[in-house]
Amino acid sequence: MSSTPVGYLWCGAAALASALSTLMIKFSSHAGPDWTLPRLAWLAAAIASYALGFACYTLALQKLQISLAYPVMTAVTMVLVTVLGCAVLQEPLAPAKLLGITLIIVGAFVLAR
Numbered sequence: 457m458s459s460t461p462v463g464y465l466w467c468g469a470a471a472l473a474s475a476l477s478t479l480m481i482k483f484s485s486h487a488g489p490d491w492t493l494p495r496l497a498w499l500a501a502a503i504a505s506y507a508l509g510f511a512c513y514t515l516a517l518q519k520l521q522i523s524l525a526y527p528v529m530t531a532v533t534m535v536l537v538t539v540l541g542c543a544v545l546q547e548p549l550a551p552a553k554l555l556g557i558t559l560i561i562v563g564a565f566v567l568a569r
Contacts, residue, residue: 462519463518463520464520466512466516466519467513470529471509472536473505473506475533475537476540477509478502479537479544479545481499484499527567531560532564534557535560535561
């Protein structure tokens, strides 16, 4: 099975859906510890986003080897979660995090070769 740009696009879409799901789960915790309607709405949106990501990842696996698709999707997800945490939640972006992002990107690039 040869890798294709379309497979990478599906991996990227799956990663984006997963990162957004994580952000929505975090937003649900801002609605309080109880199972309120706003919290359940955030969690339902996160589940829907995970389902979309699952569908995208399924399509990616049709185009890419699993030993390539999973590490790429996971790496992109970790980077997106870190960036979203900094941009949306004002989490600090320390030098160690920047180093970690760099190592993740380099690792995904090495796996892709």
